[in-house]
Structure formats: structure tokens, C-alpha cells
Amino acid sequence: MRAAKIFVNDLKAHNALARTASLRVDLFGSLALTGKGHGTPNAILMGIEGESPDTVETSSILSRVQDMHTTRSIHVNGTHRIQFDPEKDVVFNLFKQLPQHPNGMRFCAYDENKNLIATNEYFSIGGGFVVNEETQLEHGENVYYKGINKTLASVARREQDAAIATLPFRNAEELLQVCQRENMTIAQVVFENELRWRSSEEIREKVLGIWKVMDESIRNGVMADPESQLPGDLNVHRRAPKLYKKLLKGLYGTDHLQTYISTALPSQEAESSPTKSLQKPSQMVLPRRQPKRFLLPALDYLSVYAIAVNEENACGGRVVTAPTNGAAGTIPAVLKYYLEFISENPETDVMEFLLTSAAVGMLYKRGATVMGGTVEQVENAAEIGMEHNLGLTCDPVAGLVQVPCIERNALAAVKAIAAAQLALNGEGTHRVSLDQVIETMRQTGNDMMSKYKETSQGGLAVNVPMC
Incomplete structure (x- = not known):
């Protein structure tokens, strides 16, 4: 969803959205092999329509996707309607993988004459992070910017320079050294670094x-x-x-959440009953009781x-x-x-x-x-x-x-x-x-x-x- 939204934002920023008449999305590697089971196509379609992972109304996704399949159309950025068939225009390349990363995807936008007007490749690298050729960075810093609109971040944040962090660290040994030198907890170190970009109240929120x-x-x-x-x-x-x-x-009190204490405790009758004899006098057993719950x-x-x-x-x-x-x-x-x-x-x-x-x-x-x-x-x-x-x-x-x-x-x-x-x-x-x-x-x-x-x-x- 994030990658699709970034691509659509770039179309808009380069005045290419209005000229876009069709789209094609290619999935590669594990995104293609397990994408359907992971809900990847639905997430991409929501991103094309301008939705973000943290704000999309999740209960409406399935009905909206079904409508796209029925009408074979999509509203790019929520406003620009184009013909789009999810069955054909989302392509699963099961036996291909982009060289940079196994979780790769490619977006292509075409004009009404089928001319390619914009394309970009993105890679889902885990943790909700999406990178492409321009934004791929050495994973050696202790700060990461995860966002859909890069312009919303400060220049320092976008550059990902560890030197701008107040208390930089690149591995666990350095982190421990920082904590010991500054007499701080790990959480305090992270909080201090975040203060370079946000106020304490913004971090808290x-x-x-x-x-x-x-x-x-x-x-x-x-x-x-x-x-x-x-x-x-x-x-x-x-x-x-x-x-x-x-x-x-129960921690969430509702009418339909009932406790099952009766099944967790042995019955009073079973506790007080004496030992009983079966058919053979020499065979003595305890009476059958309700099973205790293993707490x-x-x-x-x-x-x-x-x-x-x-x-x-x-x-x-x-x-x-x-x-x-x-x-x-x-x-x-x-x-x-x-x-x-x-x-x-x-x-x-x-x-x-x-x-x-x-x-x-x-x-x-x-x-x-x-x-x-x-x-x-x-x-x-x-x-x-x-x-x-x-x-x-x-x-x-x-x-x-x-x-x-x-x-x-x-x-x-x-x-x-x-x-x-x-x-x-x-x-x-x-x-x-x-x-x-x-x-x-x-x-x-x-x-x-x-x-x-x-x-x-x-x-x-x-x-x-x-x-």
C-alpha cells in the first residue's frame, strides 16, 4: 500500500496523473509467490486509490476491491478514474526476481496511446519500510525515515546521516558503550536521538x-x-x-464474554465423596471428577x-x-x-x-x-x-x-x-x-x-x- 501511494504521489508531483490512462503492477519473488495469500494485491489497490496503511478503513477494503473487479476500473489518488482490471493489470511473476531484493514490485503508468510515461521499482524490506533505487541506503544508521511523502521530513531525516543523531550507534556494542558513558537506559538514548527531529510531546504522542x-x-x-x-x-x-x-x-467487559469458572474447579460432590469400590473388591479407585484446568x-x-x-x-x-x-x-x-x-x-x-x-x-x-x-x-x-x-x-x-x-x-x-x-x-x-x-x-x-x-x-x- 505504501509503495503504491508513493508512486501515485510521484505521478501527481510530476504532473503525470492527469495523463495517466492505464496502470500495470508487476510483483516479483516472494511477493508474487505468496502475495495473494498475504493480501498484497488488495493493499496495492488501496494505495493506488490514495489510501495509507495507518488511516484506511479496513472494513471497507474487500467491498471496494470487489467493486474494482466488477467495474474493471480504479480511482487513482481517489479522484482520477481509469480502466483497470485487477485480474490482468496486477501481474504475478512467479519465476522472476528483481536483483536488488526478493520482495520487489514495479509500477508502470501509460497514456491513452499506451506510451509509458512513468515507472518505478520498489522493494518491501520489512517493518513497513519501502525503498527504491534512489532511496536505498546502507543499513548502518540508527535512524530511519518511514513515510509516504518525503517532503514531510526534514532534510536531515531524509539524508539518514547517523552523524546528526545526538548519540549515534551502529551495533549493540556501541549502544552499550553509549548507555554506560551517558549513564542512560536504551530507551533514554533512543528518546534523546528522536529529539533531533521531534519535540518530546510529539514523540510521546x-x-x-x-x-x-x-x-x-x-x-x-x-x-x-x-x-x-x-x-x-x-x-x-x-x-x-x-x-x-x-x-x-476478561479485560474487555461485554455481555457476551462469560467466565467459565465452573469448568475450572472440581465439583464439591467429587471432593467430599469417599473412595468407591468397583466390581472387584480388590480394585479401589477414586471417583471420577471434572477435569481440573491446568492454570x-x-x-x-x-x-x-x-x-x-x-x-x-x-x-x-x-x-x-x-x-x-x-x-x-x-x-x-x-x-x-x-x-x-x-x-x-x-x-x-x-x-x-x-x-x-x-x-x-x-x-x-x-x-x-x-x-x-x-x-x-x-x-x-x-x-x-x-x-x-x-x-x-x-x-x-x-x-x-x-x-x-x-x-x-x-x-x-x-x-x-x-x-x-x-x-x-x-x-x-x-x-x-x-x-x-x-x-x-x-x-x-x-x-x-x-x-x-x-x-x-x-x-x-x-x-x-x-x-
Whole structure:
């Protein structure tokens, strides 16, 4: 969506929009192989019509796309109507890949005489970031600009020069050195750097706005129709609403959310009944009782929160791309659990959590592609969390972000808590550094065959039958 919107904005900026009579969109690599299951065509169509990921009315997308298929037309930038057949004008190049990046797309605009008047190639590099030949930059900085209108950013922000950051860092070792030298937390370092471009109130508003979207994705996921089915041919039903309903305590009070305490406790009659004899006098057994519920509240809530977000993503709902849409459930789940059951100052904790996460994310973005405690413990937790995910395949069945993606987010949330606990119980000293893990992640990714990297050509994607 972002790439399409950028292309349309460029058409308008170069006075080419009015001359545009037709469009063609080519998808390459994994975007072509799994694009339909990921909702890529729908997102592109919305971007062509001028929509942005953070403001589009997600509930209207399917009906609008259906209307485009019916009328074979589209309103470029929301105003300029042209003939456009999504079945023909969005081309899936299944066996081609652009050399710069596996997630490539090309937009072409033609005049009424079929003459090419504008074209550009874009690459989706993760985290909601889109680059092209002109904007591709070395991933060595600790600041990134993600926007649709480059003119809205300051010159310094667009140039991506790490030297303009107040406290620059390029890897985890440098980040730790900055924290120790300045006697600051990781979140404070990130906040100080952001002050070069925004006021403290603007930073606060932006960060809390991100959390609001995350929180709403959890809410929408657990409040959805429990009988609804996820899109596609896998016939997967939503699980988050029913799982949430079974928890002993609901955080979103509504009439239809009932607790199931009766199923969680053994009956009084069973507790007080004496031992009974069966047919053989020597065979003594306890009476049958209702099964006890295996209570692990942290796992229950973490899992349902993560599943809720990823089911929303699978249905085309709005989520925060952190680090990707398919992995968007882990961060909200962990933060939601902390805020609901541990935090005593939610706003401060949201700021610290997301700013710290941003720093770690930037390190991975630079080195691979895409916390309460001392800075050493934070770095240790990030290392532990990724060390045991190296080599993980991305093999969505039928190209849908459902199996195994949704459950993996739940397990990742649990693993994140375990990594944090291990780090907090230590002193921050460890044999493997975060920088070493990031470099290993990069090497492992380069060594892995492409069929295991979001192409649905290997792994579960080929071994799970569709019938």
C-alpha cells in the first residue's frame, strides 16, 4: 500500500496523473509467490486509490476491491478514474526476481496511446519500510525515515546521516558503550536521538499512538465473531475469541464474554465423596471428577493476545508491522500482558518498552535485514531470544499468513518472556553477544534455500495437503 501511494504521489508531483490512462503492477519473488495469500494485491489497490496503511478503513477494503473487479476500473489518488482490471493489470511473476531484493514490485503508468510515461521499482524490506533505487541506503544508521511523502521530513531525516543523531550507534556494542558513558537506559538514548527531529510531546504522542493501534488489534481479535473463519481455502476458524472467553477473567467487559469458572474447579460432590469400590473388591479407585484446568495464566494471556493480533492480520485488519505483519503479534502480546498484570505506570512503561524495542529492531535491521533491567540484561535478553530462533523457516501453507504463522507468534511471546527472565536473573554477562547473533542470523539467512524464505515452495507449505 505504501509503495503504491508513493508512486501515485510521484505521478501527481510530476504532473503525470492527469495523463495517466492505464496502470500495470508487476510483483516479483516472494511477493508474487505468496502475495495473494498475504493480501498484497488488495493493499496495492488501496494505495493506488490514495489510501495509507495507518488511516484506511479496513472494513471497507474487500467491498471496494470487489467493486474494482466488477467495474474493471480504479480511482487513482481517489479522484482520477481509469480502466483497470485487477485480474490482468496486477501481474504475478512467479519465476522472476528483481536483483536488488526478493520482495520487489514495479509500477508502470501509460497514456491513452499506451506510451509509458512513468515507472518505478520498489522493494518491501520489512517493518513497513519501502525503498527504491534512489532511496536505498546502507543499513548502518540508527535512524530511519518511514513515510509516504518525503517532503514531510526534514532534510536531515531524509539524508539518514547517523552523524546528526545526538548519540549515534551502529551495533549493540556501541549502544552499550553509549548507555554506560551517558549513564542512560536504551530507551533514554533512543528518546534523546528522536529529539533531533521531534519535540518530546510529539514523540510521546507518536509512541502512544503506535501502542493504541497494537492494543486495538488485540481488542478486535478477541472481540471478533467466535464462529468466523479466516480467509482462504484452509478453513481455519478464529481461535482468539473462544480462547479469551475461556480465561477466568476478561479485560474487555461485554455481555457476551462469560467466565467459565465452573469448568475450572472440581465439583464439591467429587471432593467430599469417599473412595468407591468397583466390581472387584480388590480394585479401589477414586471417583471420577471434572477435569481440573491446568492454570498457567501468563501463557494463556500471552498466547491469546498474540493469536488475536495475527488473526486480525490474516483477515486484513490493521496491525503494527513490527517486525513484519506475519510476526506482528509478539510485541503487542508481551507489552499487553505486562501492562495488565505487572505495570504500575502504564504510560511510562509503554514508552520505555517500545523505544527499547525500536533500538533492538534497528540493530537487527542494520545487521541482518529484519526490558526492565540493566542495559546489559536487555542486550542479553535480545541475544537469548534470537539465538534460539536462528534458521527458522518461513513456509506459510497456501501462501496464507495463518499456518504456521499464527501459532508461532504465541510461542514467540512465551519465549520472549523466558528470555527476559533468564537475563534478569543473570548479571548481563554472557558468552554470546547480540552482535554475534545478529551476524549469525545474516549468514544463516544467506545460506538458507529460497524455498524456505516466504515462498511457499518448501517446508510445511508443500507437506501439508490442501484437501
